[in-house]
Amino acid sequence: MRETLAAVAACVLVLTGSLPAAASDAVPEAFVASEVRIEPRSTVDIGGRHYRGVIEIGGYPAGLAVVEETTLDAYLLGIREVPFSWEEEALAAQAVAARTYLAWTLQRGRSSNGRRYDYDICATSACQVYAGIGGVEGAYGDRWRAAVERTAGEILLYRGRPAMAVYSSTSGGRTRAAVDVFGTDVPYLQAVDSPDEPSPFVEWRFGLDLDQMTALLDEADLLHGELQEIRTRVTPDGEGPWIVEIVTDAGTEEIGTWELRGKLNRAARKVLADVLPAERPDGRRYPQTVMSPSYTISTEYVLEWLPDEGWFEATPRFVFEGRGWGHLVGMSQYGAQAMATRGADYRQILAHYYGGLLPQDARASLPSTVRVGLAIGEEEVSVVPRGPVRVVVDGEELVADELGPWTFRADPAGILVIPPAGLGLPPDLSGGVVVMGPEGPEGVRVRLRAGAEVATTVTTVDGTVELAGWEVTAPGIVEIPWTRIEQVQGAGAGPVLVEIRSRSPRGADRELVVVVPDGE
Numbered sequence: 417m418r419e420t421l422a423a424v425a426a427c428v429l430v431l432t433g434s435l436p437a438a439a440s441d442a443v444p445e446a447f448v449a450s451e452v453r454i455e456p457r458s459t460v461d462i463g464g465r466h467y468r469g470v471i472e473i474g475g476y477p478a479g480l481a482v483v484e485e486t487t488l489d490a491y492l493l494g495i496r497e498v499p500f501s502w503e504e505e506a507l508a509a510q511a512v513a514a515r516t517y518l519a520w521t522l523q524r525g526r527s528s529n530g531r532r533y534d535y536d537i538c539a540t541s542a543c544q545v546y547a548g549i550g551g552v553e554g555a556y557g558d559r560w561r562a563a564v565e566r567t568a569g570e571i572l573l574y575r576g577r578p579a580m581a582v583y584s585s586t587s588g589g590r591t592r593a594a595v596d597v598f599g600t601d602v603p604y605l606q607a608v609d610s611p612d613e614p615s616p617f618v619e620w621r622f623g624l625d626l627d628q629m630t631a632l633l634d635e636a637d638l639l640h641g642e643l644q645e646i647r648t649r650v651t652p653d654g655e656g657p658w659i660v661e662i663v664t665d666a667g668t669e670e671i672g673t674w675e676l677r678g679k680l681n682r683a684a685r686k687v688l689a690d691v692l693p694a695e696r697p698d699g700r701r702y703p704q705t706v707m708s709p710s711y712t713i714s715t716e717y718v719l720e721w722l723p724d725e726g727w728f729e730a731t732p733r734f735v736f737e738g739r740g741w742g743h744l745v746g747m748s749q750y751g752a753q754a755m756a757t758r759g760a761d762y763r764q765i766l767a768h769y770y771g772g773l774l775p776q777d778a779r780a781s782l783p784s785t786v787r788v789g790l791a792i793g794e795e796e797v798s799v800v801p802r803g804p805v806r807v808v809v810d811g812e813e814l815v816a817d818e819l820g821p822w823t824f825r826a827d828p829a830g831i832l833v834i835p836p837a838g839l840g841l842p843p844d845l846s847g848g849v850v851v852m853g854p855e856g857p858e859g860v861r862v863r864l865r866a867g868a869e870v871a872t873t874v875t876t877v878d879g880t881v882e883l884a885g886w887e888v889t890a891p892g893i894v895e896i897p898w899t900r901i902e903q904v905q906g907a908g909a910g911p912v913l914v915e916i917r918s919r920s921p922r923g924a925d926r927e928l929v930v931v932v933p934d935g936e
Contacts (some may be wrong), residue, residue: 420579445495449809450830466550479793491786492564496547498749500618501754509564509765512775515572519578535789556866569779586615592744593654596673597709604771607653610751617741622694629734635683640745641666648712674709681705684688711738738749797824820867821890837891838866842923850931860914861897868920869892874904875913
């Protein structure tokens with residue numbers, strides 16, 4: 417082996433097999449379209465997340481809309497609402513709640529955005545958090561997969577229809593009745609105790625001075641005079657929302673805590689971003705300014721001695737004291753974990769939070785596919801295939817098997833489509849070189865003409881080792897660092913043969929590069 421490698425030392429060999437003719441020598445750099453459909457054979461990456469379904473991108477005045485059409489099971493596997501390391505019964509309860517919430521959403525009908533952008537359910541906490549299938553590919557993902565499979569087809573029904581199975585992170589010890597938060601009485605969404613939640617948001621507290629509170633209320637359009645006092649009326653369960661009274665010299669403004677929460681959270685991002693969300697006792701910030709509808713705002717006074725005047729001045733401070741995170745209606749996710757830790761099964765957990773409702777097999781009434789709104793109003797979206805994709809533009813097939821990355825940008829005429837370099841061409845490899853540095857080889861570099869799967873092997877005096885298996889690689893420069901090559905047994909002890917191979921549905925190629933360390 418040493419003699420063979422030495423014979424080709426300092427040479428770069430290129431061996432190319434028989435390749436099919438290119439579909440077209442004219443590769444469009446960019447063009448404008450109204451709608452693009454990407455059908456993957458395996459998965460695609462968008463914003464670092466992996467998706468298995470068909471991706472549709474549409475151009476609208478507000479920007480790009482990205483929608484995934486996927487199977488029901490794939491959608492549920494992509495729910496990322498609780499840590500997958502939680503107790504099995506808590507995960508099973510979450511799986512049933514998520515499936516039920518989806519069924520209820522579909523029964524209710526699409527939102528205004530859903531109708532406008534052609535999707536059934538959004539992918540954010542405004543609906544339920546969906547992040548593609550990457551989660552089940554990682555740590556503890558098998559536990560979530562098992563929970564989804566174990567409860568297959570099960571949802572909560574009320575009078576034969578999917579229940580409104582809303583849920584939130586932490587109740588702070590007691591959930592809220594739907595009528596007290598949403599204004600609608602739902603028999604199975606009543607307040608229940610939820611003790612021992614292992615959450616950092618069971619209780620929260622922060623204060624604002626007069627100038628800060630004034631700025632916040634003014635931005636929220638809730639201040640109509642000089643602020644004097646804020647107080648809160650706490651109502652019993654089922655008797656309406658908690659009410660905040662904002663007292664000024666012009667009168668008193670009343671508003672429910674849930675409505676006020678939304679207004680203050682939006683206002684805080686504009687006028688008090690350096691202060692809010694407030695710091696937690698551990699020095700980290702809370703995830704939101706006002707975290708739930710279960711809070712009070714009270715007015716305290718701080719006495720400050722003014723030596724020049726010879727008296728104390730009472731300065732108001734407005735103190736927020738609350739519990740929980742989310743709307744607090746229905747199942748508390750941390751409460752479910754607490755119940756599971758104490759030995760409750762998922763049916764008992766669901767019955768506790770949803771007025772005695774128990775999961776039932778309703779798979780016959782569930783959809784086979786779901787359209788998920790992944791993003792709305794985007795300026796630019798990149799889609800990176802992990803395997804071949806079929807791309808359809810405005811109803812016409814553009815390519816049947818493509819491996820390179822696609823970029824889409826919002827355009828006044830719709831979508832500016834930027835295809836991968838080498839669209840429709842074989843994945844030729846060329847220009848293999850050894851990159852030399854002051855202390856010796858730094859790596860091997862080749863150019864890949866079109867998107868392809870690429871694999872690398874290294875041959876030394878001790879034999880051949882696979883350095884990297886087949887991975888989808890974007891067209892352009894491909895570099896193999898010398899630090900990786902050196903890890904192969906025998907590398908550095910003599911000439912090293914690096915073989916880079918490429919393959920795609922349009923052909924294959926390979927490039928051989930010999931690296932001779934100094935002194936050989």
